[in-house]
Amino acid sequence: MRWVVSLSRVACLLSIGFFLLTPVVGQQEQGSASSTTGPVYVVGPGISPPRALSSPNPDTPAVLGKGKHRRDANCVLAFVVDEQGDVRDVQVTRSSDKRINQQMIDTVKQWKFSPALKDGKPVAVRITTEIDFRSGPDPLRGHP
Numbered sequence: 001m002r003w004v005v006s007l008s009r010v011a012c013l014l015s016i017g018f019f020l021l022t023p024v025v026g027q028q029e030q031g032s033a034s035s036t037t038g039p040v041y042v043v044g045p046g047i048s049p050p051r052a053l054s055s056p057n058p059d060t061p062a063v064l065g066k067g068k069h070r071r072d073a074n075c076v077l078a079f080v081v082d083e084q085g086d087v088r089d090v091q092v093t094r095s096s097d098k099r100i101n102q103q104m105i106d107t108v109k110q111w112k113f114s115p116a117l118k119d120g121k122p123v124a125v126r127i128t129t130e131i132d133f134r135s136g137p138d139p140l141r142g143h144p
Contacts, residue, residue: 040080040124043116050081050113050125058107061100064133073097074132075104083122085113093128104131 043049064071076094079087090108092101108129115122 038083038124040126041116041118043125043127046118047123047125048117050085050116050127052111052113053085054110054112056107056110058104058131060133061097061103063097063099071097072132072134073100074130075100076128076130077104077108078126078128079108080124080126081113081115082124083115085115085122087111087113089126100133107131 041047061073064073073096074094075092075096077090078093079090082088087109090105092098092105095101095104116125117123
């Protein structure tokens with residue numbers, strides 16, 4: 001079973017796939033809880049996106065089945081990449097199968113980024129990613 005990870009809108013190629021970052025406006029997120037000292041921003045004008053340094057692939061959840069009984073699933077997660085490039089505050093915003101949620105949260109928490117930059121200084125940003133599990137053939141390889 002193959003998987004696809006993507007963040008929505010501003011494309012940046014990473015080692016595990018295409019990530020698209022949500023560029024709302026380059027402003028501070030209102031009312032965001034933060035365990036860091038600075039505000040949490042969204043990627044946009046004046047704020048460069050974080051870059052993945054380490055992003056381990058998620059394992060295919062056992063609950064999706066095997067062989068001809070495999071099922072497709074996806075999970076959309078929102079999280080903060082802090083000033084040190086660590087992932088925190090991971091939340092599932094949408095999921096086709098709630099049984100995969102904790103495994104996807106645990107996977108994303110392992111990821112490490114170079115932080116986003118605002119005026120050349122590291123800042124925390126909120127981003128979203130979608131992890132898809134497809135049971136069909138991989139179009140890049142021509143087989144599952």
